[in-house]
Amino acid sequence: MLGNFEYVNPTKLYFGNKSLDYLQKELLKYGKNIVLIYGGGSIKKNGIYDQVLEILKACDKNVVEDAGVMPNPTSDKLIEGAKIAKAHKADLLLAVGGGSVCDYAKAVSVSAYCDDDPWEKYFIRMENIDNPVIPVGCVLTMVGTGSEMNGGSVITNRRVNRKIGRVFKEDVFPKFSILNPEYTLTLPKYQMVAGFFDIMSHILEQYFSGEDDNTSDYVMEGLLRSLIHSARIAVKKPQDYEARSNIMWIATWALNTFVAKGKKTDWMVHMLGQSIGAYTDATHGMTLSAVSLPYYYHILAAGLPKFKRYAVNVWNVDPNGRTDEETAKEGLERMRAYMEEIGVVMHARELGLTEDMIEGVADGTFILKGGYKVLSRDEVVDILKASL
Ligand code: NZQ
Ligand code: ZN
Numbered sequence: 001m002l003g004n005f006e007y008v009n010p011t012k013l014y015f016g017n018k019s020l021d022y023l024q025k026e027l028l029k030y031g032k033n034i035v036l037i038y039g040g041g042s043i044k045k046n047g048i049y050d051q052v053l054e055i056l057k058a059c060d061k062n063v064v065e066d067a068g069v070m071p072n073p074t075s076d077k078l079i080e081g082a083k084i085a086k087a088h089k090a091d092l093l094l095a096v097g098g099g100s101v102c103d104y105a106k107a108v109s110v111s112a113y114c115d116d117d118p119w120e121k122y123f124i125r126m127e128n129i130d131n132p133v134i135p136v137g138c139v140l141t142m143v144g145t146g147s148e149m150n151g152g153s154v155i156t157n158r159r160v161n162r163k164i165g166r167v168f169k170e171d172v173f174p175k176f177s178i179l180n181p182e183y184t185l186t187l188p189k190y191q192m193v194a195g196f197f198d199i200m201s202h203i204l205e206q207y208f209s210g211e212d213d214n215t216s217d218y219v220m221e222g223l224l225r226s227l228i229h230s231a232r233i234a235v236k237k238p239q240d241y242e243a244r245s246n247i248m249w250i251a252t253w254a255l256n257t258f259v260a261k262g263k264k265t266d267w268m269v270h271m272l273g274q275s276i277g278a279y280t281d282a283t284h285g286m287t288l289s290a291v292s293l294p295y296y297y298h299i300l301a302a303g304l305p306k307f308k309r310y311a312v313n314v315w316n317v318d319p320n321g322r323t324d325e326e327t328a329k330e331g332l333e334r335m336r337a338y339m340e341e342i343g344v345v346m347h348a349r350e351l352g353l354t355e356d357m358i359e360g361v362a363d364g365t366f367i368l369k370g371g372y373k374v375l376s377r378d379e380v381v382d383i384l385k386a387s388l
Contacts, residue, residue, distance in 0.1 A: 001212055002262040009256055011149040012176040015249065017241075019178045020051060026137060026176045027059045031091030034061045035084060037105045039069045039097040043141060046186040052096055052139060064088045066108075069097065072281055073104040075119040075157040082111040082118060085134055095138045095174075098191075099145025099154075099284070102138045106153040106172050109134040123155055123164045129171070138177040143184050143248045144195030144285055146202060146255025148177035156278055162364055163278035165270070179252065181245035185238065189343070192238065194285030196231045196247065197344045200224065201269050201288040202254040208296070208306055209264040209370050216259045221313045223250050223259075228314070228338060235342045266371035269295055272383065275364035282351035289344035290351060293336055294386035298379065300328055303372030307331060348387040358384045 014022040027034070034056060043049040056063050066084045069077060085093060085108050095105035111118035113131040121127050140148045147153075151168035184192070207220045227250045233243040253259070272295065273287035280287075300307050308324045311317040311331020319327045336346075345351060353361070362380045375383070 002214055005261045007258070007261055008170055009149060009173070009258070010170045010175070011173045011256070013149065013179060013252070014176065015179045016245070017180055017182045019180045020055070020139070022176075023052070023055050023137075023139070023178060024059055027055065027061065027092070027094075030135065032060070032062045033089050033091045034063045035066050035081075035088055035090045035093050035108075036063050037066045037069060037081070037093055037095045037097070037101055037108070039067075039071075039101050041067075042186065043096050046141075046183070048096060048139065048141060048183055052094070056094075062088075069101045069104045071098075071100050071283065072154075072156045072163065072277055073100050073107070075123070075155055078104065078107050078111055078118060078155055081108040082114070085109075085112040090134050092175075093134050093136045095136060096141065098140070098142030099147040102136075102140065102147035102174065103145070103153040103155070105136045105138070106147075106151070106168060106174075107155055107166075109136050109172060110168065119155065119157055123157075123166055126166065129168070133171055136172070136174045138174040139183070140177060140179050140248075141183045142187055142191060142195055143244075143251045144198035146199075146251055148174060148179065149252050149256035152255070154274065154284075156281075161278045161360060163274040165274065179248055181241060181248045184244055184248060185241075189235075189238065190286075191283065193231075193235065193343050194283045194289075195251070196227070196234070196285070196342060197289045197339070198285035199227055199247070199251045199254050201273075201285070201292060202251075203227070203259070204292070205267045205269055206260050206263070206265045207310070208299075208303055208372065209266040211305065212263065214263045216261065216263050217309075220259050221310075223254060224314045226250055231342055232338075264370045267368050268371050268375065271366045271368060272361075272380070272387075275361045276348055276351065276353055276384075278364055279357050279361055280352040282353075286345040286351055287348070289339055290346065290348040290353075291383060291387045293332060293339075293346075294383045296332055298375075298383055298386075299371060299373045300325075300332070304328055306372070348384070353384075353388060355385075355388070
């Protein structure tokens with residue numbers, strides 16, 4: 001049965017190769033003081049920085065920059081950003097970059113006026129927000145996380161090797177996001193492909209849960225088929241606008257809260273991947289690709305009907321003449337072949353994970369209960385070992 005739910009998504013999207021034209025209109029809704037947040041400099045190389053700055057100047061904004069947001073943004077950087085935003089009395093945080101920049105901007109938005117340590121309050125104790133929140137706007141340059149239209153914010157504390165995601169409510173979602181597929185064309189292939197797998201994992205983590213007859217599962221099968229199709233094209237021809245724009249749109253729908261409504265979700269692949277990321281600082285999507293098949297094989301028997309459905313509806317496996325288990329396994333094997341074809345990392349050791357880290361990574365893995373099997377700590381260790 002489809003469960004009961006509320007649904008609202010407050011983020012306004014502008015999509016397409018002319019979408020930056022709408023930035024000015026959005027900026028005029030906010031006061032003068034803007035913090036321009038970006039990463040390690042890709043936006044300076046590809047010209048997006050100059051385009052955005054020109055619009056900020058045309059709007060006569062008082063801009064300070066908070067640059068150097070790293071992939072897997074840290075709690076130390078968050079403290080620095082919160083101070084900048086508070087000192088500047090920011091009316092808007094404008095995030096220009098990938099999921100890391102966008103996630104970080106959301107974390108700064110709730111932390112600037114937080115009197116406590118924001119890592120402890122919002123990421124460890126998961127308390128409700130009781131201080132003013134600064135609005136966030138986003139110009140997206142990397143596809144994958146869905147951060148452009150959700151309340152997710154993932155922060156890493158390097159001192160304790162913990163990477164923790166918090167899902168904030170609608171008041172922290174970006175007020176607007178500008179999605180120009182052309183901005184993603186300068187991504188190195190490794191990042192592009194990691195983003196493709198991140199999208200796939202977001203969909204699968206919501207799909208592999210529950211047995212109900214649920215409309216979301218049909219939507220997700222469609223998204224997966226479109227993603228697989230377009231990613232194959234993009235890997236061969238990275239400059240293919242049609243494929244890249246389709247993928248950008250799939251990424252947003254994969255994690256803008258819509259497909260999760262009324263159904264259970266799993267998220268164990270992300271819990272495992274995030275904990276690997278906390279130890280290795282590896283690229284997010286690649287941590288997911290390394291653990292996915294070991295995890296799915298581990299839970300296959302517990303979720304057999306859904307794995308069979310996945311094989312048939314997503315991978316076109318013919319169930320005739322096969323047992324359900326054979327059909328399900330053939331689906332996972334076709335997924336493996338696809339992963340190898342697009343070039344994701346299949347072994348966590350390539351990300352720097354070593355045998356001696358496994359106990360610590362297992363300790364940092366939150367065990368969730370929404371999937372087909374609630375893992376024990378020993379099973380987490382087994383899956384991590386199998387992912388090496
Ligand atoms: O820092 P710069 O120089 O900009 O370079 C970035 C970075 O090195 C580069 N890049 C981005 N756009 C580019 C570009 N290079 C050339 N051309 C462009 N157009 O790509 C690198 C990776 O960027 P990053 O933002 O780190 O990648 P991604 O978008 O995958 O974000 C990863 C972070 O998002 C979190 C992850 O855990 C990780 O911390 N997630 C956030 C989620 C959410 N908000 O809901 C959910 C996800 O599951 C994920 O956990
Ligand atoms: Zn992800």
